Structures are given as structure tokens and as C-alpha cells.
Amino acid sequence: MFSLFKKKERMPDLPVPEDFSFLGADMHSHLCAGIDDGAPDLETSLELIRSLKSLGYQRLITTPHVLPGIHNNNTETITTAYHRLRDFLTQHEPEMHLGVAAEYFLDNEFLTSILPQGLLCFGAEKFVLVEVSMAGWPRQFEDIIFSVQANGYTPILAHPERYLFEGDMQKYAGLKEKGVLLQMNLLSILGYYGKGVQQLASLYLEHKLYDFAGTDLHHVRHAAQLKRLATEQPAIMARLGAYEGWRNSSLIQ
Numbered sequence: 446m447f448s449l450f451k452k453k454e455r456m457p458d459l460p461v462p463e464d465f466s467f468l469g470a471d472m473h474s475h476l477c478a479g480i481d482d483g484a485p486d487l488e489t490s491l492e493l494i495r496s497l498k499s500l501g502y503q504r505l506i507t508t509p510h511v512l513p514g515i516h517n518n519n520t521e522t523i524t525t526a527y528h529r530l531r532d533f534l535t536q537h538e539p540e541m542h543l544g545v546a547a548e549y550f551l552d553n554e555f556l557t558s559i560l561p562q563g564l565l566c567f568g569a570e571k572f573v574l575v576e577v578s579m580a581g582w583p584r585q586f587e588d589i590i591f592s593v594q595a596n597g598y599t600p601i602l603a604h605p606e607r608y609l610f611e612g613d614m615q616k617y618a619g620l621k622e623k624g625v626l627l628q629m630n631l632l633s634i635l636g637y638y639g640k641g642v643q644q645l646a647s648l649y650l651e652h653k654l655y656d657f658a659g660t661d662l663h664h665v666r667h668a669a670q671l672k673r674l675a676t677e678q679p680a681i682m683a684r685l686g687a688y689e690g691w692r693n694s695s696l697i698q
């Protein structure tokens with residue numbers, strides 16, 4: 446939905462989306478109850494899902510953390526929690542289309558113990574959401590990415606703008622040339638994670654590096670900030686709405 450009456454500031458000729466329905470689908474969130482640092486219980490899951498629905502989303506692919514030692518999830522723990530959530534939603538929010546994958550933390554353990562078991566993926570291209578440490582690239586990063594691809598998956602690197610150790614756009618351009626897709630957190634460009642992250646998000650967006658936008662929704666505070674973005678930041682919303690690189694809507698079934 447677009448309103449021509451909210452336009453202002455430096456992009457007077459661009460329509461301003463009122464919500465995120467121009468994306469339609471979200472592919473990064475922590476909505477399953479009690480298995481990571483996202484929703485602690487099903488009531489909170491429902492509250493978060495309703496907030497995303499009110500922001501214009503019609504399909505949600507939720508992505509619990511797989512981070513050995515901190516969030517010890519695997520395909521079984523995630524699918525069990527997902528089925529509980531889906532059953533709960535059937536009673537309370539039957540129209541929301543839910544899907545599940547994971548957010549895999551890339552390290553050497555990923556290569557030796559996680560990848561060989563098979564990954565939770567989504568979409569026709571077997572997308573797999575991956576993240577790396579905020580402290581630096583893992584050793585063998587290129588090998589890990591190559592192995593993911595060799596197993597038939599398409600990696601999507603979550604929130605590159607949050608990796609402040611790497612501000613070189615050429616690095617990301619090179620990854621894209623190798624078939625790695627990039628996902629921006631919507632809250633990054635709002636400034637939620639700080640000025641440096643916001644500036645990188647803006648820069649990467651300007652250079653058309655992004656393929657997906659994700660909420661990375663963990664809790665109600667994130668939901669409130671997403672609403673703030675949609676309702677109080679028309680210039681940013683205009684930029685996001687005008688960007689032609691988003692592939693989110695391709696995930697709507």
C-alpha cells in the first residue's frame with residue numbers, strides 16, 4: 446500500500462509505503478517458542494506474528510538460531526517447535542502463512558557436524574540463511590560457502606551491515622559474484638544497531654548489494670521499532686519501497 450500524501454523531505458517524487466506489504470514475505474525471524482533468544486512462549490510468538498501481520502506481511506519464514514554451545518538446535522528441535530507453533534496459529538491466526546528454516550552460524554563446527562546432516566532451507570533455490578561472528582570472518586569462510594553451494598544450497602548472508610569488522614564493499618560484491626545473496630536487517634537502516642551499522646546499510650543499499658530485507662524479529666521491542674520505521678520514517682520507507690532488488694515477494698506462495 447502506498448500513500449502519495451506522506452511524501453516529504455529529499456525524495457518528494459517517490460511514493461512512501463505505509464507498511465512492508467511491498468515485501469510481503471519475511472525470511473528472518475525468531476518466532477518459534479523457547480528454542481533460542483526469540484519468543485519465550487507461544488503467546489509471545491502469536492503477539493509477534495500479529496505485529497508482523499499488521500505491518501503488511503502475509504508470509505513468514507522463521508529462522509531459529511543454530512549456534513552450537515549457545516542455541517543447540519538441529520532440524521529435529523526446530524521442526525518440533527515449528528509444528529507446535531503452527532498448530533497454535535491454526536487456532537488463533539489461521540490466515541498467516543508460516544514456514545521454517547534456520548539461521549546457521551558459520552564456523553568450523555558447521556562444516557564438520559551441521560552441514561553433513563542436511564540444512565533447513567526455503568524457496569525454489571534452496572536458500573539457507575547464514576550468519577558469522579560479529580568479531581570477524583570464520584577461518585575457512587570461503588571453503589564453508591563453497592561446501593554449502595556444493596551441497597545444492599544457495600547461501601544468504603544475514604545482515605552484512607552488522608559486521609563492522611568488514612566495511613569493504615568489494616568483499617560483498619565478490620561474494621555476490623560467487624552466488625552468495627545478502628540480506629539487510631530493516632532495523633539496521635533505522636539506526637537501531639547504531640550509527641555505523643546504519644551507514645553501512647545505507648551504503649550497501651545505494652550500491653544495490655541487497656537481495657532480501659529481513660526483520661530479524663526477536664521480541665516486542667523490535668516489533669515496536671519496525672512500526673516506528675513504517676510510521677515515522679517516510680524518507681527511509683520511500684528508499685526501501687523504491688529499491689528494485691528485493692526478492693522477498695518471490696517467497697509468497
Ligand SMILES: [Fe+2]
Pocket residue numbers: 473474475548603661
Ligand atoms: Fe537472526
